[in-house]
Amino acid sequence: MQTGSKEEAATRGEIVIHNLHKVYTTKKSRFEALHNIQLTIGENEFLTILGPSGCGKSTLLRIVAGLEDHTEGSVMVDGEEVIGPGADRGMVFQGYTLFPWLTVRENIEYGPKLKGIPTLERRSLSNYLLKMIRLESFDKSYPKQLSGGMKQRVAIARALANRPKVLLMDEPFGALDAQTKLEMQEMLLDVWEKEKTTVLFITHDIDEAIFLSQRIVVMGAGPGRILKEFNVELPAERTPEVREHPEFLSLKRELAGLLKH
Numbered sequence: 001m002q003t004g005s006k007e008e009a010a011t012r013g014e015i016v017i018h019n020l021h022k023v024y025t026t027k028k029s030r031f032e033a034l035h036n037i038q039l040t041i042g043e044n045e046f047l048t049i050l051g052p053s054g055c056g057k058s059t060l061l062r063i064v065a066g067l068e069d070h071t072e073g074s075v076m077v078d079g080e081e082v083i084g085p086g087a088d089r090g091m092v093f094q095g096y097t098l099f100p101w102l103t104v105r106e107n108i109e110y111g112p113k114l115k116g117i118p119t120l121e122r123r124s125l126s127n128y129l130l131k132m133i134r135l136e137s138f139d140k141s142y143p144k145q146l147s148g149g150m151k152q153r154v155a156i157a158r159a160l161a162n163r164p165k166v167l168l169m170d171e172p173f174g175a176l177d178a179q180t181k182l183e184m185q186e187m188l189l190d191v192w193e194k195e196k197t198t199v200l201f202i203t204h205d206i207d208e209a210i211f212l213s214q215r216i217v218v219m220g221a222g223p224g225r226i227l228k229e230f231n232v233e234l235p236a237e238r239t240p241e242v243r244e245h246p247e248f249l250s251l252k253r254e255l256a257g258l259l260k261h
């Protein structure tokens with residue numbers, strides 16, 4: 001694990017992004033992908049980044065994950081600088097990233113097994129997570145036997161199996177049909193409430209951003225930067241009816257207007 005000191009951190013899952021710049025350079029070109037990103041995501045907050053294609057959302061998430069270098073600035077998780085990937089930050093991408101040769105349960109137990117967690121403890125953890133993602137009866141199935149939504153649920157459980165402080169999600173439901181997407185959103189909120197992780201979520205989908213988040217950050221391109229922040233003033237419990245709430249509709253209009261430009 002590349003963050004987290006031996007001492008108990010004062011916060012759990014607080015992300016502080018300070019003066020972050022990212023320039024991609026080749027021998028012939030220089031491309032500024034992120035310009036002076038300044039963002040703090042609180043402990044157990046659900047924050048979504050919305051923005052047009054190419055504005056640097058994935059680049060930012062990959063930097064927080066420690067999968068990508070940055071050019072200037074810093075990213076701290078609970079006061080420790082991110083210098084590489086770590087089990088404290090779980091990632092879920094749009095593509096299905098399960099191991100095809102492992103069963104659902106083995107996929108979920110993969111991280112804990114690497115960490116040397118004993119079989120019985122692993123079993124009880126995977127039981128808990130299988131229940132949470134509502135796939136108890138699919139524990140012996142292989143990824144190819146699952147639907148897209150089911151695979152993504154396993155991917156979430158696999159990320160949670162490492163007990164991360166932070167979940168980093170890059171358009172995790174982008175490839176799913178509309179109905180499955182709504183079910184996944186409700187399941188994710190359920191998971192977030194139970195696991196008390198901080199969630200940094202990326203999407204193109206305005207409705208999805210409002211339904212899920214406490215706060216939304218809109219990014220713009222050329223170079224990738226933060227345009228505006230919104231607090232989502234909706235009831236904490238997000239039932240499907242929340243989508244008809246006047247605040248939901250007015251925020252949706254405002255975000256759509258901002259993203260059009």
Ligand SMILES: Nc1ncnc2c1ncn2[C@@H]1O[C@H](COP(=O)(O)OP(=O)(O)OP(=O)(O)O)[C@@H](O)[C@H]1O
Binds near residue numbers: 033057224
């Ligand atoms: N390895 C790389 N080398 C050079 N340029 C890159 C690299 N990765 C990304 N970029 C550029 O950085 C910009 C931001 O890319 P990024 O993938 O972060 O965008 P995004 O906001 O996630 O887009 P999308 O919504 O389409 O996923 C793009 O213009 C892209 O071409």
Ligand SMILES: [Mg+2]
Binds near residue numbers: 058059170
């Ligand atoms: Mg992307």
